[in-house]
Amino acid sequence: MSIPSGALQPALVLDFDGTVCIGSGPLWVYAQAVCELLPPERASTLHGALEDYLAGRSPHSSYGDGYALVADLGSRFLSPECSGACYRRSREWLGDHPDEVAPPEGLASLLDELDGRVRRLLVTNSPQPSAEQVLDHLGLGSRFDDVLGSARKPSGFPPILTTLQGRCPGWACMSVGDFWSNDIEPALAQGWMTGWLNPVGLDPRPSHLSAQTFQQMRDGLLEWAENPERFSTGHALPEVDAMPLPPRTDND
Incomplete structure (x- = not known):
């Protein structure tokens, strides 16, 4: 990481999957890799649960993101080595199929507007080379100051x-970020400002x-x-009763 610890310029940290990189293809590749190692009945349950999650249907909408669902219903029954291999398979697929994902509307122009005013940073659980490869394909690589x-x-955030x-x-x-437990909760604990992307309408959580x-x-980020x-004084953290999430995951 090239950012000096004494830096004073404001910092905007963005997540990768589900935030900068939109598309369910890599998630389905991860799920399929896990399903191939599970008994048929459990694999079928996982597949159906992921479909429900992506459609915003209960009871699976309480998961922090689709990767957490796959981890909880599938890969936690595998060895850490097998689980990690399944996740890396999704990263390899993404590197080979960057056209299957896209940046969200308004991101590129926002990063351009913030150039020189804010440190534009991306922090992801994906391997850095594959993330940078996809960012370059999406026309975003030069728009980040560090990845x-x-x-x-x-745990590592x-x-x-x-x-x-x-x-x-x-x-x-x-x-x-789009995963409250991964992207928002650790930042809140350190007094940061936060922006939670909640595409499937999870129950309210502080952000x-x-x-x-x-x-x-x-507009809020601008x-x-x-x-x-001034933003911090005008955006007090709302008090909400959060529904407990399933175990957190170091996959993103």
């Missing part, structure tokens, strides 16, 4: 946040910004970048 892969969120924050106050740092699409959140301190 950090294999982050092992959520706090020390990364500390390094990126440097001497900045928490309100000058913003974490945006300074929350929207179903990136385009809906875009407001934060314009004056982070």
Whole structure:
């Protein structure tokens, strides 16, 4: 990571899958790789649950993201080596099929507007080379100031946040992602501002910004970048009763 720990420029940290990279293809490849190693009945249950999740149907909509669902219903019954191999298979597929994903509307122009004003950072559990390959294909590679892969969120996220924050106050740092337990909860714990993308309408959880699409959140992110301190005073963290999530995953 090239960002110095003493940096004072505001930091915007974006997740990769489901935030910058939109499309369910890699997720289905991960699920299929897991299903191939499961008994047929359990594989069928996993497949149906993932379909329900992506359609926003209960009872599976409480999962933090589709990767967490696959991990909880499938890969947790496998050895760590097999589970990791299944996830890497989805990363390899994504690198070979970058046309199967797309950036969200409004992201490229936002990153352009923030150039020179905010550190534009991407932190992902995906291996850095494959993430950078996809970013380049999507025309986003040059729009990020730094990319950090294999982050092992959520457990590995706090020390990364500390390094990126440097001497900045928490309100000058913003974490945006679609998996509340991975992208939002660790940032809140360190006093950061947060933007939760909630595309399938999960039950409310605390976040300074929350929207179903990136385009809906875009104006809020620009407001934060314009004056982070003023944003923090005008966007008090809502108090909500969060539904417990299944076990968190270091896959993203």
